[in-house]
Amino acid sequence: MTALLREVIGDVLRRARMEQGRTLREVSDDARVSLGYLSEVERGRKEASSELLSAICGALEVPLSRVLTDAGEELGRQELVLADAPASSATNIDVSTKVVIPQVVTMAVA
Template sequence: MAEQTSRRPSRLRALPGGREDREPEPLWREVLGRRLRALRLNQRETLAETAARAGVSPQYLSEVERGRKEPSSEMIAALAGALGTDLFGLTEQVIDELRSHRLPLRGTSNISLPAHRASNIGRPVHGTSNVVLRAA
């Protein structure tokens, strides 16, 4: 079997002297895993304690926390509940961390969108399967 590799999107990063470098964007599963681990450690819980409440094995939870597994939405909700939050709250925390890594793309303008348009950023455009609005 051929080994699958995932290519990470990257963004240009300015370096001293006017040079540029490409910095890989964090993957959703990695940021989610870090957030889950931070929540668990803040509650001073072991992998086994949290995993038992979520109905998963400690090994699986460890892989999720390390960004090795891409859990289903049902699994994310179970883990969030086991850590005293909900899917919405956990998703907001992950988005906040992703936003902190965001760098402006070279050659894009800083446009501001009306609130009703800004809420659609990252969602597929109606009637299409692959067109997504992106913020600069």
């Protein structure tokens, strides 16, 4: 399964921060973003707005275009891997999972 864009962007931001040897706190202070929220963005759990991404990139002194380009290239690599994988490995469907569809109940309105 292809990663979500927010996960890939988070990885790119984390990699840039770690390459600089900076802490989450340092970057969050410079970007004026809460430490917890920055952590969530880096882990791909929160989808950052363009304003927030711009602030984080400014704090990291990395152009937003570079972050988006790197994320796009990473997604492209993942898509190529999936395209080459057998169909059965591309899906994570557990065939033992049962789905129960309840009966439709019609109610009379008085």
